[in-house]
Amino acid sequence: EVQLVESGGGLVQPGGSLRLSCGASGFSFRDYWMNWVRQAPGKGLEWVASIQQDESQEFYVDSVKGRFTTSRDNAKNSLYLQMNSLRVEDTAVYYCARGYYLIRGLAFDIWGQGTMVTVSS
């Protein structure tokens, strides 16, 4: 079964750090772009970051540039999101999603169940 499982969410104070992990199974992880998408409570989806198969390219939404870093370990079938200098507005469910590479850009064809990150004092 193709599956993504996130972990690492929790409550953190503003200015703090958190590292999310996403474990993949059921497919050849090293062959896919991988992504993070978040959803604030009661809000729509927001793409956060993408990383190429060999880590040669990373992309981020402007609001997290310089604060968040995504990485991957293809040997461990794992994706990571290091989040520093967290803000209240980063509060959201964070989803790991597999990238479905199309002629121009990525759709997201497999999603994890999400992990909640709450930034609050």
Next chain:
Amino acid sequence: EIVMTQSPATLSVSPGDRATLSCRASQSVGSSLAWYQQRPGQAPRLLIYGASTRATTIPARFSGSGSGTEFTLTISSLQSEDFAVYSCQQYYHSSTFGQGTKLEIK
């Protein structure tokens, strides 16, 4: 940034009827448009990509159309499991989502 605007915010439709959801881009995205379904408490599910291509295992009652800046998701003969939130995503330049349309039972 390309802004995606979905309408209406909430759509009330009876089971068995047809639902038509709209998504507008602030500039042309060609056919680089995807639709997702999200049931309460669940992760999103890819329905449509390339504006009109159904993803694997998606029933034929889901169809997408449009190009440029105007897109439509049509669900014919609504089933109980179709009542959910639907979001569009452009992937022409970076990636942005619409705010979602909640499809509720009338």
